[in-house]
Amino acid sequence: EDQVTQSPEALRLQEGESSSLNCSYTVSGLRGLFWYRQDPGKGPEFLFTLYSAGEEKEKERLKATLTKKESFLHITAPKPEDSATYLCAVQGSYSSASKIIFGSGTRLSIRP
Amino acid sequence: DSGVTQTPKHLITATGQRVTLRCSPRSGDLSVYWYQQSLDQGLQFLIQYYNGEERAKGNILERFSAQQFPDLHSELNLSSLELGDSALYFCASSSSPSTDTQYFGPGTRLTVL
Numbered sequence: 001e002d003q004v005t006q007s008p009e010a011l012r013l014q015e016g017e018s019s020s021l022n023c024s025y026t027v028s029g030l031r032g033l034f035w036y037r038q039d040p041g042k043g044p045e046f047l048f049t050l051y052s053a054g055e056e057k058e059k060e061r062l063k064a065t066l067t068k069k070e071s072f073l074h075i076t077a078p079k080p081e082d083s084a085t086y087l088c089a090v091q092g093s094y095s096s097a098s099k100i101i102f103g104s105g106t107r108l109s110i111r112p
Numbered sequence: 113d114s115g116v117t118q119t120p121k122h123l124i125t126a127t128g129q130r131v132t133l134r135c136s137p138r139s140g141d142l143s144v145y146w147y148q149q150s151l152d153q154g155l156q157f158l159i160q161y162y163n164g165e166e167r168a169k170g171n172i173l174e175r176f177s178a179q180q181f182p183d184l185h186s187e188l189n190l191s192s193l194e195l196g197d198s199a200l201y202f203c204a205s206s207s208s209p210s211t212d213t214q215y216f217g218p219g220t221r222l223t224v225l
Contacts, residue, residue, distance in 0.1 A: 042218065042219070045216070046214060046215065099157050104154045105155075
């Protein structure tokens with residue numbers, strides 16, 4: 001069964017303290033792995049799509065990487081405005097029109 | 113602003129009732145996705161439509177149904193509502209039938225009393 005596990009559940013960092021969020025997944029035939037940011041009471045905001053092991057993508061202070069079993073979201077020198085819940089999702093083989101599975105998220109808090 | 117609109121913003125109703133949530137995708141997007149987000153279940157994929165046709169199905173209850181109309185807006189119908197259906201319901205859209213980049217709307221908060 002397709003599964004996504006995110007860790008840690010919550011992470012508190014000091015401003016400027018770099019860290020990584022983990023997304024472990026089990027899926028039959030990865031179609032894509034997605035990272036989203038969600039602020040309280042709002043819809044998720046798309047960050048990255050990764051398609052194959054070894055792929056990396058960057059946006060400002062965020063960098064996403066992918067292996068065959070997990071993805072990392074690296075946050076470099078974070079600022080208080082990076083505080084949010086970060087969600088990881090996977091979709092299996094496109095030919096099966098499979099459903100999208102989300103992890104439970106990591107709540108990131110950056111203290112000034 | 114993602115360009116995806118959802119109405120209503122808030123909805124309060126009673127158990128056993130039926131409600132309809134509406135979503136208008138971004139201009140030019142043909143795919144619409146529906147999600148349910150509750151505190152204990154996280155974000156759950158319900159269903160996807162592409163250009164009027166059902167494309168993928170997730171954990172959607174039989175009491176729930178959806179459709180996408182020729183003008184590409186979509187409606188999610190929830191019937192025989194139960195207390196456990198209280199949640200945020202999000203709509204998202206993308207330009208292609210594959211998931212890739214999805215743009216989420218602001219959500220409809222449903223409260224069942």
